Amino acid sequence: MEDLLRVGVISSTHGIRGEVKVYPTTNTKERFLSLKKVFLITKNEKRILEIENVKFFKQMVILKFKEINNINDIEA
16 A cells, blocks of 8 residues: 655646646645655546656745646646
């Protein structure tokens, strides 16, 4: 059995290059700097995404995934 830890919840898209705003559910949002991959779990699927870039804006974390390069891909 897999043990998973939820580190954040995607709240919306950010820009047109496929970035997302993530509300961190962890004590330290700097944890995202050490992450290389994350699970994206939706109602329909569970995907592994590789993190390309991490930025911080106010209380949010902005993530860019290597597999997703435009807003249309991330909205799906």
